[in-house]
Amino acid sequence: MVLGTLSLGTYAQLNTDRITAIGRNALYFEDYVLSIQYFNQVIHLKPYLAEPYFYRAIAKIQLEDYNGALRDCNAAIERNPFSPGCYYARGYIYRQLNELEKAEADYTEALHFSPENRTYMLLRADTRAMMKHYDAALEDIEQMLKREPQSASVWSEKGQICIHKKDTLTALEAFEKAAQYDKNNPAVWSALGVTNLMLEREDDAYVQLTQAINLGSKWAGDYINRGVIHYHRHNYRGALSDYDQAVKMAPRDADCYYNRGVMRQEVGDYNRALEDLNTAISLAPDRTEMRYQRALVEMQLKQWRAVVKDMQAMIDRYPYFLPAYYLASQAKTKLGDTKGAFQFRQKAQELESRKEQIQAQQAAQPNTDMQIAQAQPQKKDHRKEFSSSTAQNQTDLPDEEEQKYDSQTRGTVQKRHQDVVNESNIVLSYYSQDISLRRTNYYHPLVEQLNNSGALPAALRFTSEELALTAEMVDFHFTEIARLSRYIDEAPTATLYFARAIEFAIVQDYTSAIDDCTRAALMADKNLEPVLYFCRANWRYRLLEYQRTTGEQEATANMDFEIMLRDYDQVLRMQPDFVFALYNKANILCAQKEYKDAIDYYTRAIQQDGDFAEAYFNRGLTYIYLGEDEKGLADLSKAGELGIYQAYNMITRFK
DSSP: GGGSSHHHHHHHHHHHHHHHHHHHHHHHHOOHHHHHHHHHHHHOOOOOOOOHHHHHHHHHHTOOOOHHHHHHHHHHHHOTTTTTHHHHHHHHHHHTTTTTTHHHHHHHHHHOOOOOHHHHHHHHHHHHHHHOOOOHHHHHHHHHHHTTTTOOHHHHHHHHHHTTTTTTHHHHHHHHHHHHHHHTOHHHHHHHHHHHHHTTOOOHHHHHHHHHHHTTOOHHHHHHHHHHHHHTTHHHHHHHHHHHHHHHTTTTOOOHHHHHOOOOOOOOHHHHHHHHHHHHHHOOTOOTTTTHHHHHHHHHOOHHHHHHHHHHHHHHOOOOOOHHHEEEEEEHHHOOOOOHHHHHHHHHHHHHHHHHHHHHHTOOOOOOHHHOOOOOOOOOOTTTSSSHHHHHOOOOOOOOOTTOOOOSSSSOOOGGGGOOOOOOOOOEESSSOOOTTOOOOOOOOOHHHHHTOOSSSOOOOEEOOOOOHHHHHHHHHHHHHHHHHHHHHHHHHHHHHHHHHHHHTTOEEEEEHHHHHHHHHHHOOOOTHHHHHHHHHHHHHHHHHHHHHTTTTTTHHEEEEEEEEHHHHHHHHOOOOOHHHHHHHHHHHHTOOHHHHHHHHHHHHHOOOOOOOHHHHHHHHHHHHOOHHHHHHHHHHHHHHTTHHHHHHHHHHHH
8 A cells, every 4th residue: 555546535434543553563574655655644634642642753753753753652641641652752762862860750750661671771771871870770670670689781871870980890780791601702792801901900901801802892992992902011013913804894994003003113113103093183173182192102203392392282281281391392402493392391390389279180191001981882772772662662563564664765874975055946847757746736626627628638637747758659759749840830829829838848858848838828817827827937947957958048047046936926916826836936046046035935834834844945055055054954854754754864964
């Protein structure tokens, strides 16, 4: 069943439970854009139900439209305040929006209705830890351990919280418990190794990190940390081997290059040490402390000016770091700048005389030693990624009966790059691509009346996506032009001129199409006239686009824009409900960089058709261009909800 093939009236005859079930199937099979369209239909028919808002929120979460999902969760909770899944979903949204107190409150509410739910409890503990409410987080963990005393993942979670709390010994005990219950998990041994390294128990750390590596660890930090131990033991060959492996595994990790650079400096391989330190600093330019080690290498390579530059950066960041002044003084001396050298040395001596006072102020000091990787990122699981099944309390597999998917709209479409361009003008054409997901009402009674009259060889449709023609189709339309020309020579009428104008436009002879449209307007009745002006404006715009892309833009372009706007205004005077004239005029104003006026016309179009997807999309981009991001993202969210799946990529990029 494809949504666009059924009218709203047909849908009204179906059981809304069935439509909801189809939407849930689409959710399960990751067809989020399509599922939203099904839930839209249920909401339209029964807006008092909580479920369709909730399911639509789930789909929007997966598409990373968090503000849109939040509005739907709020609507679902207003209609049914007793659903734990709604609070779980909203809590996840608040975490993504960094509103942690609200997230904690929602997880607490979810636990009120479902106190045994493991996911809710773990997420609340994790959220509390993010808020640095470590004792409260540990209360949740201890409660879980009473129920699951042999859960390695819960013990690991406790260890991570204790690390953040700087209770390293308790963290060590927790990780030892985790290793007891999950001996083959490299992440557990890695956590033990890091913790022992922090406690300066290098022998134990070495054994545990080696165990993690032997179990197939894919985390570069295990090699970084074992490399640190090798370095401290003066086993430079072992350190180099581990750092080479770390670089292969994490080529964008600054610590890999920094540690290898420090080690290469130690063995006198200064050129390659400099290469590594340059790479580390380029990957982490805000970590100024790395510049000190680079300056030491630059001194060996006699790059005095580079030393001064790096040490000045160090001094700007850490004004009480004395070695930077002395190193800069040495470099200035090598450059023959005795005055500059004296100034750096004098400043260092003055700071040294105030050493006790500076220490009392607890002035920040950089760590210029080798860096240990503090903690392995936890593997993604149902706590870190939103779980649609958990939210729905769903364990059974849905029926696959109704699957009909478009590969372009399936899955996490927000990750597929889209060009930031407005949706095109709505035009009248015989040919239209299927854009059935969109909820825009592509209808006007004047066009319907024209189609029913049989005056044209085919039905005209409103569309923003025309089909590309084959060579055979082009030949057919040239034949039609010749046929209509014979009829016009015999007895010209407005309808014949308009029919030939359409044929000219199809084969992209817009000049002839405009001329025929003008002739038709002189003879047309009041029902055909608005359609003629609408089409003439559209074809004039197409002509200008063609001239611009071919470099044939004429000096009269500004005048042509004025004529287009007058044509749309004429349509609106005769038919104020001709919403596509409002929309197209807004697009023209955007092209003319008259953004505020464009927003006014998009708004008028939306007021006439609250489901005008393209108008929401273009107004959203216009708001963002003007720096009104909140309004822009809200419009893009609505456009996505109404079927323009490209909006979700824009939301992800601009939020």
